[in-house]
Amino acid sequence: MSTSRPLDMSLVDLASPTEERNPRSAELDSLDARGMVDVILGEDAAVAAAVQAQAARIAGLVEECVAAIAAGGTVHYLGAGTSGRLGVLDAVELAPTFDADESMVTAHLAGGLGAFRTAVEGAEDSEEQGAELVRTACRPGDVVIGLAASGRTPFVGGALRQARADGLPTALISANPAAPLAELADHRILLDVGPEVVTGSTRMKAGTAQKLTLNALSTATMVRLGTTFGNLMIQVRPTNAKLVARTVRMLVQATGATPERAAAVLEEAGGEVRVALVALLASADAGSARGALEAHPRDPRRVGDPAGIRSAVAALTAER
Structure with missing residues (x-):
């Protein structure tokens, strides 16, 4: 005995584009x-x-x-x-x-x-x-x-x-x-x-x-929403060795610092990637970088700098 549900024809539309037959694959x-692969791709x-x-x-x-x-x-x-x-x-x-x-x-x-x-x-x-x-x-x-x-x-x-x-x-x-x-x-x-x-x-x-x-x-x-600097991920939580290495690599790519310098500043920043990034870009200590970021938090209304990184660096640089 069939256990299938009765067909509700109100749910059937024979004109649906997703249900049409593709003439280019008719002999698939x-x-x-x-x-087959050539047709699919x-x-x-x-x-x-x-x-x-x-x-x-x-x-x-x-x-x-x-x-x-x-x-x-x-x-x-x-x-x-x-x-x-x-x-x-x-x-x-x-x-x-x-x-x-x-x-x-x-x-x-x-x-x-x-x-x-x-x-x-x-x-x-x-x-x-x-x-x-x-x-x-x-x-x-x-x-x-x-x-x-x-x-x-x-x-x-x-x-x-x-x-x-x-x-x-x-x-x-x-x-x-x-x-x-x-x-x-x-x-x-x-x-x-x-x-x-x-x-x-x-x-x-x-x-x-x-x-x-x-x-x-x-x-x-x-x-x-300010989760990247350029195309680099800055919201990564470096919770294991692989992620720490990835974060250090990102800091090197963003700032041109040596891996050793990037790792040291990241440690000084308590693992906070955004703080380390601003500190490296502005040649500032982690405390100053953190304060500048607090004054320039993530804000999607800030056109061109939603993450606040550029603004924080500019503020620190202007103080000198």
């Missing part, structure tokens, strides 16, 4: 391994351009996220399946790179984190679960970002609809240029990647496009 199974080559076409919209969402986090709010990713897993991956990887935590960016996967490894049947089909998550996890000042390759996932729709009702800024990242849920989003990032190599397998081009978008979104957000 008849190719040898090299031919040939399709992937167009993904970056599709994301680049949405650069202005991604930048607009960056500003929304920066403002929210700077004011004490949280950016929430919500999705199901591949889309939701990519949100979880992006959120958790911000910790080691930018010393970010869940109060800044967090991810919610339909069916719970257990669904990261094992699909939870029907989780993505519940609008109420998405709405309930927003009601319980989101606060005024937060941003809600829906991730849905198809642009129609009920779980994401419920979350966006509830966020709208609560007056929260909303966004949708989708691989469907005609995403039905776009009307619920203030920021609409609709990635036109075309049909998948394997029909409906949105872990492929749609997933790659979403990953590229999230990379750009979260990285630009964190940099605007």
